[in-house]
Amino acid sequence: MDLRRLRYFVTVAEELHFGRAARRLNISQPPLSQQIRKLEDEVGAQLFVRMGRQVTLSDAGEAFLGRAYLVIREYEAAMEAARQAEKGATGTLEIAYIPPADLHALPLLVSKFQKAFPSVNVVLRSMHGLSIPHAIQSGRVKVGVVRLPLEYPGLETLSVVRERLSVVVPESHGFARRRQVKFSELAGQRLIGFPRSLAPAYYDVIAGLCKSHGGFVYAPSQEVETIQTALSLVSAGLGVSIQPRSIEALCRKGLRPAPISDSPACAAIGVAYPVGARQAVLDNFLSIARSIAR
Amino acid sequence: MDLRRLRYFVTVAEELHFGRAARRLNISQPPLSQQIRKLEDEVGAQLFVRMGRQVTLSDAGEAFLGRAYLVIREYEAAMEAARQAEKGATGTLEIAYIPPADLHALPLLVSKFQKAFPSVNVVLRSMHGLSIPHAIQSGRVKVGVVRLPLEYPGLETLSVVRERLSVVVPESHGFARRRQVKFSELAGQRLIGFPRSLAPAYYDVIAGLCKSHGGFVYAPSQEVETIQTALSLVSAGLGVSIQPRSIEALCRKGLRPAPISDSPACAAIGVAYPVGARQAVLDNFLSIARSIAR
DNA sequence: CTCCGTGATATGAAAAACGTATCGATGGAC
DNA sequence: GTCCATCGATACGTTTTTCATATCACGGAG
Numbered sequence: 001m002d003l004r005r006l007r008y009f010v011t012v013a014e015e016l017h018f019g020r021a022a023r024r025l026n027i028s029q030p031p032l033s034q035q036i037r038k039l040e041d042e043v044g045a046q047l048f049v050r051m052g053r054q055v056t057l058s059d060a061g062e063a064f065l066g067r068a069y070l071v072i073r074e075y076e077a078a079m080e081a082a083r084q085a086e087k088g089a090t091g092t093l094e095i096a097y098i099p100p101a102d103l104h105a106l107p108l109l110v111s112k113f114q115k116a117f118p119s120v121n122v123v124l125r126s127m128h129g130l131s132i133p134h135a136i137q138s139g140r141v142k143v144g145v146v147r148l149p150l151e152y153p154g155l156e157t158l159s160v161v162r163e164r165l166s167v168v169v170p171e172s173h174g175f176a177r178r179r180q181v182k183f184s185e186l187a188g189q190r191l192i193g194f195p196r197s198l199a200p201a202y203y204d205v206i207a208g209l210c211k212s213h214g215g216f217v218y219a220p221s222q223e224v225e226t227i228q229t230a231l232s233l234v235s236a237g238l239g240v241s242i243q244p245r246s247i248e249a250l251c252r253k254g255l256r257p258a259p260i261s262d263s264p265a266c267a268a269i270g271v272a273y274p275v276g277a278r279q280a281v282l283d284n285f286l287s288i289a290r291s292i293a294r
Numbered sequence: 295m296d297l298r299r300l301r302y303f304v305t306v307a308e309e310l311h312f313g314r315a316a317r318r319l320n321i322s323q324p325p326l327s328q329q330i331r332k333l334e335d336e337v338g339a340q341l342f343v344r345m346g347r348q349v350t351l352s353d354a355g356e357a358f359l360g361r362a363y364l365v366i367r368e369y370e371a372a373m374e375a376a377r378q379a380e381k382g383a384t385g386t387l388e389i390a391y392i393p394p395a396d397l398h399a400l401p402l403l404v405s406k407f408q409k410a411f412p413s414v415n416v417v418l419r420s421m422h423g424l425s426i427p428h429a430i431q432s433g434r435v436k437v438g439v440v441r442l443p444l445e446y447p448g449l450e451t452l453s454v455v456r457e458r459l460s461v462v463v464p465e466s467h468g469f470a471r472r473r474q475v476k477f478s479e480l481a482g483q484r485l486i487g488f489p490r491s492l493a494p495a496y497y498d499v500i501a502g503l504c505k506s507h508g509g510f511v512y513a514p515s516q517e518v519e520t521i522q523t524a525l526s527l528v529s530a531g532l533g534v535s536i537q538p539r540s541i542e543a544l545c546r547k548g549l550r551p552a553p554i555s556d557s558p559a560c561a562a563i564g565v566a567y568p569v570g571a572r573q574a575v576l577d578n579f580l581s582i583a584r585s586i587a588r
Numbered sequence: 589c590t591c592c593g594t595g596a597t598a599t600g601a602a603a604a605a606c607g608t609a610t611c612g613a614t615g616g617a618c
Numbered sequence: 619g620t621c622c623a624t625c626g627a628t629a630c631g632t633t634t635t636t637c638a639t640a641t642c643a644c645g646g647a648g
Contacts, residue, residue, distance in 0.1 A: 017594085018594075018595060019593085019594070019595085029594085029595075029596095030595090030596075030597080030598095033595065033597090034596090037596090050595070050596090052594085052595095053593065053594050053595075054594095055594090055595085
């Protein structure tokens, strides 16, 4: 399908001379005449007026010519659009992300990506961390921004930002004026945390640190699903909460974050994507993610 | 050129299943796979993702699909436009006309034609009667509105309106209050007329009537090219002028038209067109002209 | 009238598209 | 795990389409 007849027609219409047109098209004249005749049959109208040795566009041909140019241009634009999409320079990138990602990781990723690929349409979908893997594998989104580590068959991950931990306490708390605290000091505190099912691996990292560095069993006395709720409960004096250090930006009046000095950079957020996905938009997004991770 | 591959692609994209698509297209499955592959080669991008038994549109295919619909629609619109143009329902009709035609004949023709064929673009070109035949045969205009009779090789004519004659006199003239005059009374009057070369046959008709009915030789003492000039000269008292009866509409203050009672309907205006022209717009225009001529 | 240029026609060769048969891979049933 | 059904890809021979060479038919110029 190469729009051959249309190109033949356009050339003849431009030359108004079958011989010259045939030379321009690198074919001989008889097949050109045949193809024009077939085109006329298909269209159902006589496109040229052959009077003697004079060839003219008929009214129908005149009307057809302008449209023919449009068809050819549209077709070439379609091919070009497909090539651009294959290079990942255009198209749509659906990103599923967990709410806490919009503090740091998500704005970083999206702004840098959009600067590099301004023609890509980015669609952001806030989702529960649990449903993101399935959304990726079903193709509803191309990539997820999730809490790491994440183990899921068929998915690979790439760490983007890693943070150490802080403990958020109310203003009246003993830690409120401390420059830093240690895990061991958290023993006995009422802890406000998230259900393990929300991010099992991340939960286990925190629990492991409490055990190894603090010597106590991580057992939140309140389980909440969002950071905002956790902070509200802290503010109300129901306990303290272990959070990534970037939580400071969210600490409104009455809340104080205290860095945990012996915390490794364990609160990681990264991207998750299908193994062996051959999608250029995704590849481009991943290279942006890698450049941020350094 | 039937956009075959494009239609194949669209069908597969709609079905996302080569077998079903092949059945819908009334071909077998292998050639369909081949054509899709060739299309992918030509476009330069993989349009479908074949993973196992699952067929999906790739990003490139997604981008291509929308444009492909446009191409197909544009192409069909082009064919339809050509057919419409061939039927004469659309296109352009260039009309050359002599200035006196815009009194009666031209508005009649154009308004009725445009009512019947509103999509045709009518272009009106005022020209000297002498240059109209050449304009028609060279194709610069499709039809002419001219003074009849007209003899010209390669042209046919069709009478549209026929009028009897009046003589236009100044208010102070002796004929000014007459209900009608006869050719014989025009003998001895100073006559204002047009050069014979402007419309030889029409000139000869008038001259013949003067001779046969009036018994004198038609010999204008002033020759002018336009009706307006003739009327101005009459108004200035330089003479009287023989004109078609519809001249009454142009008689401003100081001018009086007097019908010539023994004039036949000899001032004819009609359309001139190439013999054997097979142009539908022209045919449509001619049938309108015939319906006006009754 | 003859000759040259032009588009249409005839015919055989090359290329493209198609159909039948078959392979290979994948997913589900047992 | 094995078997079976499904689906797309491949192989190959046939049909259709397209092309090139040769030739014809027509019209205008000398």
